[in-house]
Amino acid sequence: MKMTGAQAIIECLKKEDVQVVFGYPGGSVLTLYDALYMSGFPHVLPRHEQGAIHAADGYARATGKVGVCMATSGPGATNLITGIATAYMDSIPLVLITGQVAVSFLGRDSFQEADIRGITTPITKHNYLVRDVRDLPKIVKEAFYIARTGRPGPVLIDIPKNIFAEEIDFEYPAEVNLRGYTPICEGDSQTMNAVFDELKFAKKPLFFIGGGLNLSDTSEIMQKIIAYTGVPTVSSLMGLGCISSDDPHFFGMIGMHGTYAGNMSTTETDLLIGIGVRFDDRVTGRLDQFASNAKIVHFDIDPAEINKNVRANIRVIGDLRWTLEKFYQKLQEKPAKEWQDQFKPWLEKLSGWKKEKPLTYKKDTDEILPQPVIEKICEITEGNAVIVTDVGQNQMWTAQFYGFKHPRSLLTSGGLGTMGYGLPASMGAQVGKPNKKVICICGDGGFMMNCQELMTIADLNLPVKVMILNNQSLGMVAQWQREFYNSHYAHSCMRTKADFVEIARAMGVPAVRLDKKEEIEAVLKKAIFSEGPFLVDIRIPEEEDVLPMVPTGAGLNQMILGG
């Protein structure tokens, strides 16, 4: 069928079952936007390209589908950079379509020209510059395939303006053939025997789960494995929700702001089984003291993750959808009762730690503390909401005090730690999950970084509930300054005359301020059960810290405890 490059892209999106694109028009993509207009393809217009890509990212995390984002050349494309890096660090599947100046203008510093392929090379799984319109269907097909298979990630396609207008005989390829890319799905069954043998002799084994379980939608089989063996389990930030927080085998998040039971068990374990984790430095603390008494088993789809930060004694490479099934089968060679008896004393020890030093906070205060606010949000939503956080103290309090129960229920920028992520990502999540309660928990600093998206949320009448934990400062920065820089609050205070409630109303979102402790429940309920979007400006004290905390350069058992 004869069509233009722009029409071909729309056809490709339909073939890939794309439901919606997030994008922002501009000079070099006008032909593409005309084709979108003519075909009536669903499109969300944010107020900034960074909003568009975080929204596509939130959409992908909430739904498990590939998020699609479009932008024009030059500044439009470079405004995507933070979002691309965010998605790359957390392995989120995205396809990004950027406009480029016409081929004849390439390399001449033309108006709105930027070498976006060069700029995004280190932060994309792969990228393309289309030079011939006939390659377009093949490239789009490859881009979606690469983004969603293997270890997922963002793929960028840069398309010069003239390519959108040129005609081709459209045919969508049925198959992808890339000789340098054969994503690993099935690993080596032999490794299961090795893991089985280690577990058989272990006294204090520990499962350490991560975002890989979310990405591969394998939390169900993981829950079976945990229930069958009775092995205690801890999680990274990205793994929260994969195992319900009220599971008696679950001991919370480990790392810099991890639980006492989690961090102590990591220090004491004799067999740490990491599953879909990448041993980030925020998790391990001081490397030579991390699980130093343990043999390490590492399940991952990406061979480059093995031995990158932590040396593994046994590597189990493969898609978790394959390896966990195999592992579960292998475990059946020993009855559940025997496994559970074997690990019972160890499980009891962890339960003791949990009881002795739970996550806690000051109870006798008239101020509104963030921790009980998060607990109350959890109570009102019965732990069933999709929670999107920004980055900093708000993110850590949410991770600690919202009892996550379901996979894909915490969307957060884990690897890159992108401030300004929360609001636009919650917008994308709500587009992808219209029937779910989506709640954005952010700080006042991060909220301001992309607050323009309130307007988009209002325009689309998306029922996103925005909870600003407002301490009038960059809370996590201030906490570090308090702890390690003699309380020199170098430019971390944001006492302002501006009013978030007024800002929200001006952008079309109803809002209230919460500054009385006795009103917490009523205000939160009003916000959460309201029909459309709602914003609550929650005034919390400036000097509230996130605790426990493991200082940089310390081992996980050297925590500063709170309460």
Added chain:
Amino acid sequence: MKHTLVVLVENKPGVLTHVSGLISRRNFNIESINAGYTEEADMSRITIEVDADDEYELEQVVNQLSKLIDVIKIIDLTGKDRVHRDLALIKVKASPENRAEIVNLAEIFRAHIVDVNKETMIIELTGEDVKIDAICELLDDYGIIEIVRTGKIAICRGPKAAKDL
């Protein structure tokens, strides 16, 4: 320890930048890198000499490079029976009085004189890097003006191509 890696890649623009960029971004120490066409029109061959502290670091280099979509295959030639070569062009001061000496020296190393004028000569030499280092040391006495070296390329002995190893 130094390792010689053969990286077979798609013959497309930007791939060499991608490979070298990845190596520097991951903080690995690269000694030399060399790219060229191969017997297959759509494949290029990059030879990388990389200095790895231990087997784990080398494994990381290989695994990270393997993730690039345009990288078809990586073969570690270290320890394999192989031929490796470096090509050097050396411009050295050569007055009429010591010209003969330099020609003798070049002959001993089986180097070629590829250019002569009143003041200088250009010597072309292929060989293992230690051989090139040796001639450079000797020529230093006469005054080296300029050296250009290609960096190492390597190929396995025996009937098999690297891609079949």
